[in-house]
Amino acid sequence: MKKLLPAVVLLFGAACTKAPEPAAPPVSETRPPYLVYVTNEGSGDLTVIDPAKPEEVARIPLGKRPRGVQALGGQIYVALSGSPSAPPGVDESTLPPPDKSADGIGVVDLAQRKVIRKFFGGSDPEQFAISKDGASIYVANEDAAGVSLIRIADGTVLKTVPTGEEPEGVRLSPDGRLVLVTSEDDATVAVIDAASGKVVKTIKVGRRPRDIAILPDGKRAYVTNENDGNLTILNLETMAVAGSVTLEPGLKPMGTALTRDGRRLYVSTGRGKKVLAIDTATDKVVGSVEAGQRPWGIALSPDEKMLFSANGPSNDVSVIDVATMQVVRKIKAGERPWGVVVIGQ
Secondary structure (H helix, E strand, O other), X not given: OOOOHHHHHXXXXXXHOOOOOOOOOOOOXXXXXXXXXXXXXXXOEEEEEEOOOOEEEEEEEOOOOOOOEEEEOOEEEEEEOOOOOOOOOOOHXXXXXXXXXXXXXXXXXXXXXXXXXXEOOOOOEEEEEEOOOOOEEEEEEHHHOEEEEEEOOOOOEEEEEEOOOOEEEEEEOOOOOEEEEEEOOOOEXXXXXXXXXXXXXXXXXXXXXXEEEEOOOOOEEEEEEOOOOEEEEEEOOOOEEEEEEEOOOOXXXXXXXXXXXXXXXXXXXXXHOEEEEEEOOOOEEEEEEEOOOOEEEEEEOOOOOEEEEEEOOOOEEEEEEOOOOEEEEEEEOOOOEEEEEEEEO
């Protein structure tokens, strides 16, 4: 028996050995075609929305008063400000002092979904544009009456350009040669030569200009004038006013979003509650929809079928079908959503 025992044990063990199961098929992760990122000025964070669900799928802490937002590669850049909010009609002398340590440009890594660095953005940064080569950033410094040209790699301020009081909207021409900056207090647009960093023209527009949209051919630009309730059309070849777009009374044009072919311009109207569609061939309003409470930042989906508006007072984002100009749903965001950027996957 002693000589047979090892063989018996071996046979018993072999009989009890479980045959390997076939490998399970790999789990396929379906990624949404695009995600929507919304800066929440009040809660200091970034809402990530999957419009296919449709709901918020992540919330990323940012810092104080995140407003302007742009995408570059696999990252999102956000303007952060430690200056207290001062809407029209507020006595600024009653506000607390600014926290300058909170000013800066936060960089969010989309894969990690967190802020990976923060670099200097000048005083009270609000909106900005990234240079065509992706190496520099033009930042409107709201309380410093100018724009800072900053090298992204190390945060070095290369140049500071005076533009007028309370600069806000910043846009780069499609060829990267010009930087246009609105001045809310001075009712002007400063045209900066990107190569020299000098203002080559200051153009008078309407009262409290907020944002700028430049057509793909770089020949015309549209400026939203909040307090005049209209848009100024600029001829960028002559650097002069070429006309205006009249809106219905009570609308306060704010943010802009332009289709890739430049044929449709979408404009949010703040306290007017609507988002408008403008035909840039005729400069007429061809559609409108009541989007929500004070729609501000707006952005188109990659297929340009949907438009997203950040509605500050109601803390939500409207999803607008641009074919019908109807709100198809609203998605909760953080506190006082401000800016929107949409990124394809």
